[in-house]
Amino acid sequence: MQLNTLQPRNRPSREKRVGRGGKRGTTSGRGTKGQKARAGAKIRPAMRDIVKKLPKLRGYRFHSFREKPVAVTLERIVAAFPSGATVDPAALLATGIIHKIKGTIPLVKVVGDASVNKRLTVKGMRVSRPAAARITAAGGSVVAG
Structure with missing residues (x-):
């Protein structure tokens, strides 16, 4: 018996890393496969993208850029x-x-x-x-x- 041949009697089994976030386990409520199951799969409305590019024109009647005293x-x-x-x-x-x-x-x-x-x-x-x-x-x- 050599030191380099010693093995632990019962090796700890590695936990399977399953779907982080969401509800319960492996797929986290996303179902299986398909565009909606993938990471970063967000369907973005085109109008929102346009509005987010123009921060000064957001909100009701555009008060966001008014200078406050x-x-x-x-x-x-x-x-x-x-x-x-x-x-x-x-x-x-x-x-x-x-x-x-x-x-x-x-x-x-x-x-x-x-x-x-x-x-x-x-x-x-x-x-x-x-x-x-x-x-x-x-x-x-x-x-x-």
């Missing part, structure tokens, strides 16, 4: 600017409240209803109704644009 809270604006200051996107950029996105100043929307105790002129930005009410109540103004 960056929300800035009224609380941060009040803390960053003195009374009588003019708040616009360039001023927000200078104070570091907003940052350029892809090299351009983004659209900005002032939100929130924090208490305002300074006269501020907000222009060149969208402003929510509660924020506009607080700014005008404190003697400031909201210029559309």
